[in-house]
Amino acid sequence: MAALTLGAGLPATAVPSRSDWNALAGGLDGRLVRPGDATYDTARRLFNPAFDAVRPAGVAYCANPSDVAECVGFARRMNVPLAVRSGGHSYAGWSTGTGLVVDVSRMNRVSHASGRATVGAGAKLVDVYDRLGADGVGIPAGSCPTVGVSGLALGGGIGVVSRKYGLTCDVMESVQIVTADGRLLTCDADHNPDLYWASRGGGGGNLGVAVSFxxxxxxxxEVTVFFLHWPWAKAAKAVRAWQAWAPSAPDELWSTMHLSRDGGMDAQIVGLYLGGRSGCERLLDRLTDRIGAVSASSVRQTSYRQAMMIMAGCSTLSVSQCHQAGSLPGQTTDGRLSRDTFAAKSHMAYRPLSEAGAKTLVAEVARPGNHTVLLDALGGAVSRVRPDATAFPHRAALFSVQYYAHRAGAAAWARAAHARMRPHFGDHAYVNYIDAELDGWRAAYYGANAGRLARIKAARDPGRLFRLPQGI
Structure with missing residues (x-):
């Protein structure tokens, strides 16, 4: 998930005084954390420890849209870089910076009435699933539990039931945004439709600060979840079979393929079926017939809420434990999830891999290191939306591709694997897996929608208060 970011890492041309910062703190209903405060070293951290050297001048935990407007006004008057953080998962680290970090985690209320959910921009996905699940409803969203809903939705939102219900941005009926002039605007099909269109796939941090959806x-x-494993010798065959099966399966079935060298070599297909076990097994039989016998498998029926916990890697934890530990907003005192040092890149696959392409991908994963390639199936409801209906352009993609690596050599492996797969996948990429090294990022993220996004940017933020290294 790419978090909201405004001007992260850009140097300020003016230095606010202590009294300026004190005035900002006094004008907030929330809390401003500054260097020297007891919680500063925790408050400044992102999910990825690779960015721990960044030291913001302040972290504002905004309690409401007025706090956000106060911070935006401060940044505008003082010419201070402004980074906005929802979950802190920005792959490029652009949800922090040397200036003011606006953290929206306190604005996390989730409610439901008459088929519509109102979700604060700081809500974490595990809490969204849990609170909506209590009312017997859900929204299509991702699997990482501590990702903030804001960054996910603004960049599109590939997720666990997207093939049935669409991307997160496809079910976004409205969004409230604080714009560069400090106004709180409601954006939907009838009000500020340009911002509404851009907020569905244009990526966070370009046009304002989202505060509610x-x-x-x-x-x-009840749904069925499954985990299938094959010997590594069948990995290339499994890739080719999966890519022919998954994007064209019934909408009720979503799956992801993981090729991993992280604690061992593994070719795994994981998924969820919106139906009973017997119907799921019939569909899985079509896949296993193409690949061959599995080395291990698990197929079981469970509640929707528990399925989301399973997909989050939290099957043995409570919802409260499925957070990072701490006392700051977005954390819980009994949280058990840890941070992760990683490097990542992406492709969007518009065509199936050839036999040579599948072998190349498998060979890249087999190289020394701790890394995984994740292929998430698209098609279904995602493909039935026009590419220009929202800012997310990749409606014809068969699946997304993520190169995710840990520890020593992570960046070098991701860079090499991405480069070697480029002839097979082309130059399409997912803005929520934002990549600071990506050449041609504007076309890769936005395709033919880039021009319209740039025109909206020029009209709504002519002074470019909201700046990103890869900003529209």
């Missing part, structure tokens, strides 16, 4: 919900039911 209205999402169309779907009713939930």
């Amino acid at each position: 209205g999402f169309r919900t779907h009713p939930t039911r």
Whole structure:
């Protein structure tokens, strides 16, 4: 998930005084954390420890849209770089900076009425699933539990039930945004439709600070989750079989393929079926017939809420434990999730891999290191939306590709694997896996929608208060 970011890492041309910062703190209903405060070293951290050297001048935990407007006004008057953080998962580290970090985690209320969810921009996905699940409804969203809903939705939102219900941005019926002039605007099909269009796939941090969303919900039911493993010798065959099966399966079935060298070599297909076990097994039989016998498998029916916990890697934890530990907003005192040092890149696959392409991908994963390639199936409802209907352009993609590496040599492996797969996948990429090294990023993220996004940017933020290294 790419977090909201405004001007992260750009040097300020004016230095606010202590009294300026004190005035900002006094004008907030929330809390401003400054260097020297007891919680500063925790407050400044992102999910990825690779960015721990960045030291913001202040971190504002905004309690409401007025706090956000106060921070935006401060940044504008003082010419201070402004980074906005929802979950802190920005792959490029652009949800921090040397100036003011606006953290929206306190604005995390989730409510539901008459088929519509109202979700604060700081809500974490595990809490969204849990609170909506209590009412027997859900929204299509991702699997990482501590990702903030804001960054996910603004960049598109590939997720666990997207093939049935669409991307997160496809069920976004409205969004409230604080713009560069400090106004709080409601954006939907009838009000500020340009910002509404751009907020569905244009990526966070370009046009303002989202503070709240209205999402169309779907009713939930018992589902079936599955985990299938094959010997590494069958990995290339499994890739080719999966890519022919997954994007064209019934909408009710979503799956992801993981090729991993992280604690061992593994070719795994994981997924969720919006239906019973017997129907799921019939569909899985079509896949296993193409690949061959599995080395291990698990197929079981469970509640929708528990399925989301399983996909989050939190099957043995409570919702409260499925957070990072701490006392700051977005954390819980009994949280058990850890941070992760990683490097990542992406492709969007518009065509199937050839036999040679599949072998190349498998060979890249087999290289020494701790890394995984994740292929998430698209098609279904995602593909039935026009590429220009929202800012997310990749409606014809068959699946997304993420190169995710840990520890020593992570960046070098991701860079090499991405380069070697470029002849097979082309130059399409997912803005929520934002990549600071990516050449041609504007076309890769936005395709033919880039020009319209640039025109909206020029009209809504002519002074470019909201700046990103890769900003529209």
